[in-house]
Amino acid sequence: MSESSLPAAHQQRSLQQKRIVPPNPEPVIVIDGVTKRFGDFTAVDDVSLTIDRGELFSLLGGSGCGKTTLLRMLAGFETPTKGRILIDGQDMTDVPPYARPVNMMFQSYALFPHMTVEQNIAFGLKQDGMARDAIRARVAEMLDMVELSALGPRKPHQLSGGQRQRVALARALAKRPKVLLLDEPLGALDKKLRERTQLELVNLQCQLGITFVVVTHDQEEAMTMSDRVAIMNQGRILQVDSPHAMYEFPGTRFVAEFFGSINAFEGTIAEDGLTHAVISCPDLDAPVYVNHSVPGYEGSTVWAALRPEKITLSKQPPADPARNVARGVVEDIVYLGGDSTYLVRLESGRRIRVALQNLTRAAEPEVTWDDAVWVSWRPENVVVLTS
DSSP states (O other): OOGGGSOHHHHHHHHHHHOOOOSSOOEEEEEEEEEEEETTEEEEEEEEEEEETTOEEEEEOOTTSSHHHHHHHHHTSSOOSEEEEEETTEEOTTOOGGGSSEEEEOTTOOOOTTSOHHHHHHHHHHHTTOOHHHHHHHHHHHHHHTTOGGGTTOOGGGSOHHHHHHHHHHHHHHTOOSEEEEESTTTTSOHHHHHHHHHHHHHHHHHHOOEEEEEESOHHHHHHHOSEEEEEETTEEEEEEOHHHHHHSOSSHHHHHHSSOOEEEEEEEEEEOSSOEEEEOTTSSSOEEESSOOSSOTTOEEEEEEOGGGEEEESSOOSOTTSSEEEEEEEEEEEOSSEEEEEEEETTSOEEEEEEEOOSOOSSOSSOTTOEEEEEEOGGGOEEEOO
């Protein structure tokens, strides 16, 4: 079976296993206390960050969070109001774009419509004064790398969206930059092509070992592709972590809600032990029991958070109805093929999301609209947040 025919999750595990993580990661990018203001508006607010050599790093956030401004400062298209940017140990804060060891792939791809694919890829090499034979060899290498060798004579309008994306990538990589910056690189592709291209990008980055910095608003894209992710909001970085750690151990409600879907119940710590805690939540029928230590203290306000796929849904009461349970009615079902999302209205009036895999080929689901149900969860699956 070829890698492209494997399920996406299996492909991603395979790609992650290919990565060779050095024992002592070496930073190639250092962002030191960088702020960028446009008049009275602060787009990037005192950001400090290091990105390691050979890493695929994503800047994730909603529109206006500052991620693209930060990327443009790395590229040299914007100058920091305060702070400095180092690339490979050299201060690049005031260095113009053309003199930096980076290249940028734009969301629009920015291909020259009057040039062929080969001429587009060769453009930057000609600007640098590379010899004609060396340019021809490099262009052939790049076309082979992105599997477009037969399309070199075509113009951009003769290509599909995925092919244009690969031409733009080949052009950006032709100059062999130390860092490749990608601004929403897959935003113009349809869902299936985007998913396939995500895996192609990861595979290519593994082969080349070039540092990729990707700006995206799509948390699934960041989760699929990245070694590490930085979540931004209002010009600040809220958390930097691996996708797994970001999803399972979010630091704040904003991160938990942005990086996936979550049900967060406000409550009060009723019992705070060394190895467990009990949280009283008005929206739930029973206390929330957690089998690990939690931030906060007895009497403090916290949020007990649960990912939808970590909740069990049943028409029958659980074995222990005294904790980690609630009763409700199924209000809606969103069928997604491989899984379904159930919207359940609890007796308190609170609505929650429960995600279940569709493991059998049943004509009708066991639980359907207007059914009275019990929701329950394991104590280790509760994330306790203080903000």
